[in-house]
Amino acid sequence: MQAKTNPACPNCGSMYKRFPPGREDQYHVFCEECNHDFGRFDALQADYEHVLSELESHLKALHPDETKKP
Secondary structure, three states, X not given: OOOOOOOOOOOOOOOOEEOOOOOOOOOEEEEOOXXXXXXXXXXXXXXXXXXXXXXXHHHHHHOHHHHOOO
């Protein structure tokens, strides 16, 4: 699933997140302002991988000679 690229909370619009203590690989991400649960961190991170991939390919297209290593 590809998430919207807006990192703001859908309830209150806040950009602040908090990561409360939890067991490894089971951390949930919450909005700092209204406590909206964004779900598990690893799932949230996977939803946004496409954004990083698109950005990386765009940067390589803009500067193809800088990606080559001597």
